[in-house]
Amino acid sequence: MKRISAKGIKSSRMSLVDILGESVSGMMTRPGRAALTSLGTVIGVTVFVATLGLASTAAGQISSRFDAMAATEVTVTDQTSLPDLPLGVIPGFGDDPELAASKINGLSASGIYFTPDITTSEDNSVQGSLWPPGPPNAEKNSVSVDVMAVTPGFFTAVHAELQQGREFDIFHQTREEPVAVLGRATAQRLGLGTVEQQPTVFIENQPFSVIGIVDDVERVPMALTSVLIPDTTANRIWGAPGPGEGQVSLVVDTEIGAAQQVGAEIATAIRPDYPGVLQVQMPPDPRTLRDGINNDMTGLFMALAVVCLFVGAVGIANTTLVSVIERVPEIGLRRALGARKFHIAAQFLIESAGLGFIGGMVGATLGASTVIGVSLAQTWGPLLDPRTIISAPLVGAGIGLLAGAYPSWRAARTEPAQALRS
Amino acid sequence: MTYIINMQGVGRTFPGSVPVHALKDVNFMVSSGEYVTVVGPSGSGKSTFLNLIGLLDTPSVGTYLIDGIDPSTMGEKQRSALRGTRIGFVFQSFHLIGHQSAIANTQLGMVYNGVPRKQRITRARDSLARVGLSHREEAVAQTLSGGERQRVAIARALAGRPSLLLCDEPTGNLDSNNANSILALLDELHADDITLIVVTHDSEVAARGQRIVTVKDGHLSEKSQ
Ligand SMILES: Nc1ncnc2c1ncn2[C@@H]1O[C@H](COP(=O)(O)OP(=O)(O)O)[C@@H](O)[C@H]1O
Ligand SMILES: [Mg+2]
Numbered sequence A: 001m002k003r004i005s006a007k008g009i010k011s012s013r014m015s016l017v018d019i020l021g022e023s024v025s026g027m028m029t030r031p032g033r034a035a036l037t038s039l040g041t042v043i044g045v046t047v048f049v050a051t052l053g054l055a056s057t058a059a060g061q062i063s064s065r066f067d068a069m070a071a072t073e074v075t076v077t078d079q080t081s082l083p084d085l086p087l088g089v090i091p092g093f094g095d096d097p098e099l100a101a102s103k104i105n106g107l108s109a110s111g112i113y114f115t116p117d118i119t120t121s122e123d124n125s126v127q128g129s130l131w132p133p134g135p136p137n138a139e140k141n142s143v144s145v146d147v148m149a150v151t152p153g154f155f156t157a158v159h160a161e162l163q164q165g166r167e168f169d170i171f172h173q174t175r176e177e178p179v180a181v182l183g184r185a186t187a188q189r190l191g192l193g194t195v196e197q198q199p200t201v202f203i204e205n206q207p208f209s210v211i212g213i214v215d216d217v218e219r220v221p222m223a224l225t226s227v228l229i230p231d232t233t234a235n236r237i238w239g240a241p242g243p244g245e246g247q248v249s250l251v252v253d254t255e256i257g258a259a260q261q262v263g264a265e266i267a268t269a270i271r272p273d274y275p276g277v278l279q280v281q282m283p284p285d286p287r288t289l290r291d292g293i294n295n296d297m298t299g300l301f302m303a304l305a306v307v308c309l310f311v312g313a314v315g316i317a318n319t320t321l322v323s324v325i326e327r328v329p330e331i332g333l334r335r336a337l338g339a340r341k342f343h344i345a346a347q348f349l350i351e352s353a354g355l356g357f358i359g360g361m362v363g364a365t366l367g368a369s370t371v372i373g374v375s376l377a378q379t380w381g382p383l384l385d386p387r388t389i390i391s392a393p394l395v396g397a398g399i400g401l402l403a404g405a406y407p408s409w410r411a412a413r414t415e416p417a418q419a420l421r422s
Numbered sequence B: 001m002t003y004i005i006n007m008q009g010v011g012r013t014f015p016g017s018v019p020v021h022a023l024k025d026v027n028f029m030v031s032s033g034e035y036v037t038v039v040g041p042s043g044s045g046k047s048t049f050l051n052l053i054g055l056l057d058t059p060s061v062g063t064y065l066i067d068g069i070d071p072s073t074m075g076e077k078q079r080s081a082l083r084g085t086r087i088g089f090v091f092q093s094f095h096l097i098g099h100q101s102a103i104a105n106t107q108l109g110m111v112y113n114g115v116p117r118k119q120r121i122t123r124a125r126d127s128l129a130r131v132g133l134s135h136r137e138e139a140v141a142q143t144l145s146g147g148e149r150q151r152v153a154i155a156r157a158l159a160g161r162p163s164l165l166l167c168d169e170p171t172g173n174l175d176s177n178n179a180n181s182i183l184a185l186l187d188e189l190h191a192d193d194i195t196l197i198v199v200t201h202d203s204e205v206a207a208r209g210q211r212i213v214t215v216k217d218g219h220l221s222e223k224s225q
Helices: A014-029 A031-068 A096-101 A152-156 A170-172 A185-188 A219-226 A232-240 A258-271 A286-325 A329-338 A339-380 A387-411 B048-052 B076-086 B102-112 B117-130 B146-159 B177-191
Strands: A073-078 A107-114 A126-127 A142-146 A146-150 A161-165 A179-183 A200-203 A206-215 A224-228 A251-255 A278-281 B003-014 B020-030 B035-039 B061-064 B087-091 B164-168 B196-201 B211-216 B219-223
Touching: A014 A031, A014 A339, A014 B102, A073 B003, A073 B146, A096 A107, A096 A179, A096 A251, A096 A258, A107 A232, A142 A185, A146 A179, A146 A232, A152 B146, A161 B035, A170 A232, A170 A258, A170 A286, A179 A185, A179 A200, A179 A219, A185 A219, A206 A219, A206 A286, A206 B117, A219 A224, A219 B003, A224 A232, A224 A258, A258 A278, A278 B196, A286 A339, A286 A387, A286 B076, A329 A339, A329 B102, A339 A387, B003 B035, B048 B061, B048 B102, B048 B164, B061 B117, B076 B087, B076 B102, B076 B196, B087 B146, B102 B117, B102 B146, B117 B146, B146 B177, B177 B196
Parallel strands: A146 A224, A179 A206, B035 B196, B035 B211, B087 B164, B164 B196
Antiparallel strands: A073 A251, A073 A278, A107 A146, A107 A251, A126 A142, A126 A200, A161 A206, A179 A224, A200 A206, B003 B020, B003 B061, B211 B219
16 A cells, blocks of 8 residues: 655635635625624714714814914913012012013013003093094093003004004103004994094093004903003003002913913013012913813713624624524535635634624714714814724724634534534 | 555544444545445445545544545645545535525635636536536526536536545435436546545435445445456
8 A cells, every 4th residue: 555645735725805705795695684783883983983083073173262362372460469478579560571571482472451540530431522623521422431551562462453543652652642542342432433633532531642443352352342541651640550459461472382381481581589479371271171071071982882892793793603503514515615724714704804894884984974963063173083984994893803703713613524414 | 556545444433422433444445437336224324434535524543545645644724625626525415505606606616726716717617517507507506406406516516626526315305307317417427537436325326336335334345246
């Protein structure tokens, strides 16, 4: 008896395309069952994508609002209640806070504003009259408005837009000129249509020439309902506000995203000797807000998504196992025709991964649609990381692979002789 | 010359609380091109015998050489390849994939043996023509009659170009007309020098073989001619 070695025999081989073909044909046998099997994965991935998408959309909404305007704003006020102020330390802003502040990196403009201490009247009333003919007519044109003493830098710092005329500048300020810029609302109430002829308004019988009307500001909206006069002029007529009385504020405009840093440095820049006499207000860090949203809402929904994905995995595992048991004779036949255990395992693994992949694709579509739908309803800009959408089918396929591991192993272990006995 | 099948002292015992000795001390040799029928009552061990020959099962004792090669020295990969390329199977219950077409069923074995797609289709066509089913290529398997199904199963076996065709009760589920035409087809294959081993419990079918082997209670016997 002659023995020949096994060397001459080629090993059983099959291309990946063919394995894929067998798997797809297996899935297509029962499309209804395949759809139901994927349902758990579909729901899980939908919740997953929608949660991430809505969280990033909401966060984007918050940051776009803050990043645009508020995140460029810092307000500094002198502190009123300072019980433990050491002897010799004078509260307040000091001599030239605007100059001191201007040295901070990221600061664009700053301006002082305060309400002058007009004590002679009960209601700070402003009498407006057209000039000529002249003297104020208290009965006719008197309205009660706020008076704000501001430095020229204030106009830049609040992004004031002029409707007419001009703002007062450093020359008006140094010469303590009796000039005024009206807020839009004040001008309307006084019936002032034009400043071409420099009409005069009277504040407690003090005449001021109106040189401009402010149409809009982006912060300190009180300016629109006030009469704005140079700080030096107010100090000359009514006296400067006392330091430490909490009346004087410095409004600061920073470069985009620099508010946090400017806010951290500004008190020391203005009062290096004792920064504590100044109170700094800045917007909340947008990142904190975003993180807050991510933590609370997202955490809950992600937990839900994980539960759904787990249920989806169990569903796929169950269906694949049933399918393996149903197809035992077919597995035996395939083995008889030359299939290796590996081919059988791969076929069922690809089937279950395919179910997960399709579930992931459908889920990604539904999730993205949810994000877009909610965004449209809220008039938000939908924001969804493309990586989330791309990874969703892969997550689904991964779940399918895990779920298919045990059934595929069972299929590969099937004894062909036994399987063919039916 | 080398026997295509050479069994010496082969036995197969199925373990269990009461072990079943399905085959005992089998000595069996087949030369290339022979037509052997295996006959015996139900439960006598015929299918077990055929599964051992076809490498679907392994002997508990004894040596088995196929084409002079000892399959127990091979890995699973090579045993699968040997099944796919040298051995064809035909079963009593056809074992077609019901929702697939006749031609897709015919190609199934070649898929596992790395036959390129184009060649697969030509070979499947040729095989279907060989069993007289050219006109039914695209028919879905479960719409075919029993006789047609067994023809597709034979075509599937032939498409792998086996040198050895193993048939386990190939006419067991067929009426006599269909059975006769399947047997006529097997005669043709024998004339084409394919080695045939046909298991049956029907002595009429068994009579068509060159050699008739009887299995009884796991023992093999052959009347010498
Ligand atoms: N996997 C198995 N486990 C246990 N017993 C088996 C197994 N396969 C077959 N048998 C037993 O072996 C004997 C022979 O079976 P089989 O070869 O199928 O007979 P036949 O094909 O002649 O009808 C029977 O008693 C059968 O019950
Ligand atoms: Mg049998």
